[in-house]
Amino acid sequence: MERINIIKKKLGELSNLDKQFAIFGSATHQYQLGQTLNEEEIIQIEAQNNIFLSTEYRSILKHLGNGGAGCGYGLEPLTLKNISPPYIGTEKLLRNLERF
Numbered sequence: 150m151e152r153i154n155i156i157k158k159k160l161g162e163l164s165n166l167d168k169q170f171a172i173f174g175s176a177t178h179q180y181q182l183g184q185t186l187n188e189e190e191i192i193q194i195e196a197q198n199n200i201f202l203s204t205e206y207r208s209i210l211k212h213l214g215n216g217g218a219g220c221g222y223g224l225e226p227l228t229l230k231n232i233s234p235p236y237i238g239t240e241k242l243l244r245n246l247e248r249f
Contacts, residue, residue, distance in 0.1 A: 178222065181217050
């Protein structure tokens with residue numbers, strides 16, 4: 150949870166330093182994060198897509214935000230509509246439930 154608080158603090162600092170959104174992509178996300186997801190929403194996304202989200206990613210979704218501020222134009226929010234398994238990503242981030 151300490152890292153989540155550090156990220157929130159740094160986003161606030163960036164927002165204060167870049168009020169004109171001059172840094173690449175910042176005009177898109179404006180240093181704002183998407184709404185957080187609750188446990189039930191995360192479970193629903195996992196079940197409907199036959200995936201398992203890592204503990205770390207679940208923590209980000211629940212305590213920091215779902216999409217928004219991030220590298221470049223920002224992070225795409227995770228929704229039921231924008232997952233097209235098989236997911237191409239790291240095994241640490243998102244795992245296929247069939248393996249379990």
